[in-house]
Amino acid sequence: MIAREMWEEQHRRVVSQALDALYAAGLHPLLTKGTALAYTLYPRPAARMRGDSDILIEENLKLQAFAALEEAGFSRPLYRRGVDFGRGDVVRASGRDGGWHDIDLHWRLDSSPVLARIFTHAELLARSQPVLALHAQARCPSAVDALLYSAVHRKKHIDRPTKIHLNGVAHPVIDSLTWLMDIHLLFGSLDRDEQERLVARAAERDISDILRAALADSDARLGTTVPDDIAGALASAKPGSVSRYIAAAPARAVLMNLVATQSLLTRVTGLSEIFFPPPEYMRARFSRGRADWLPVLYLRRILPGVAKHVFRKGKP
Known part of the structure; x- marks a missing residue:
């Protein structure tokens, strides 16, 4: 310590x-x-x-x-x-x-x-x-916004397994108790008006189902006290657009992202940033000390990811 x-x-x-x-x-x-x-x-x-x-x-x-x-x-x-x-x-x-x-x-x-x-x-x-x-x-x-973001962040990383880095060491993400402790402490810090704003804002952002699951898990593992009326207001929430995106197969997720993007220019720019990072990054990350041709480096980056995601099925 x-x-x-x-x-x-x-x-x-x-x-x-x-x-x-x-x-x-x-x-x-x-x-x-x-x-x-x-x-x-x-x-x-x-x-x-x-x-x-x-x-x-x-x-x-x-x-x-x-x-x-x-x-x-x-x-x-x-x-x-x-x-x-x-x-x-x-x-x-x-x-x-x-x-x-x-x-x-x-x-x-x-x-x-x-x-x-x-x-x-x-x-x-x-x-x-x-x-x-x-x-x-x-x-x-604010605590309300932080709690909602924490719930979405947790769901994304649990449903789409990845790694987190602590002091330069990679650790596979399971269901981090740290994230649940964040949610437990955040909800415990809310007064009655903030709890009601939490439910209302979750509905506005179409993430009520994600909030419900986060609070239920926090209650089950850490004893988070959720008032009956707050739990009841979330009980009937159906999977929203965010949950459907997180569960989507890769091709469908790309389509959902394109639909959510406001302009064609933003779509093209966003895709280019993700699939074609700056040349200096590509050389530092993928050249392995050799003076490789830049298109080869991009293929070396893209192909393993394509192979991994094409065969990953989305959750129902």
Whole structure:
């Protein structure tokens, strides 16, 4: 635990450094997921295990954000676990302990338009709350928004198995008790009016079924007390568009994303970002020290993923 506390102190300094740079550049960053919850819900930030921090920024200011962070001493590692160019990229800086501390800088909540449209940066910012324990200007989503996002994030990673990274080590995602503890603590922090807003907002975003399942699992494993009328209001929720997307076969998921995208230009740009990352990333990630022809590198990246997903059946 001493090692975790030491890591936390160094990580807090790096996150504060990033926030200072972003605020100075005129952005309105929002801490999300683990670090936001660590400093607003948990008795000690180090108790909330995580390997990096997530910051959401305005999409139209991402170039300014990277310029400001690079000037502040952050670098952008190219060889990094499946960087998602559709919604964000990674920056890192060294702490006083000499170790690297990563920040996932996002300009969309998810690379999928179906999931990204659940919340925008602007609305999350309008309802945000301070994170004074970390930084005098830091803000994060409200407890209601954070709970809804936590429920969707958990469902996505459980239904579409992936890996999480802690201190540079990959771990397969099962049903992380950490995510349920987030949900348990978030729901416990809500007053009566916020509980009612939670149910109403879940219905607005077509994720009532996901919220119901998250609260039911949290109750079963952690004893989360959900009032009868709140549970009753969610009881009849049918799988919504988000659940159908998460359960969809790959081809159908692509179609749903295209339908959810507002313009043809955005569709083409989004697909190109995902399937054709920058050449410097491709060479660092796939060349294996050889001067390979760039089209070969793209094939080396795409073909294994196509083979894996074509034969993966969607859930009913």
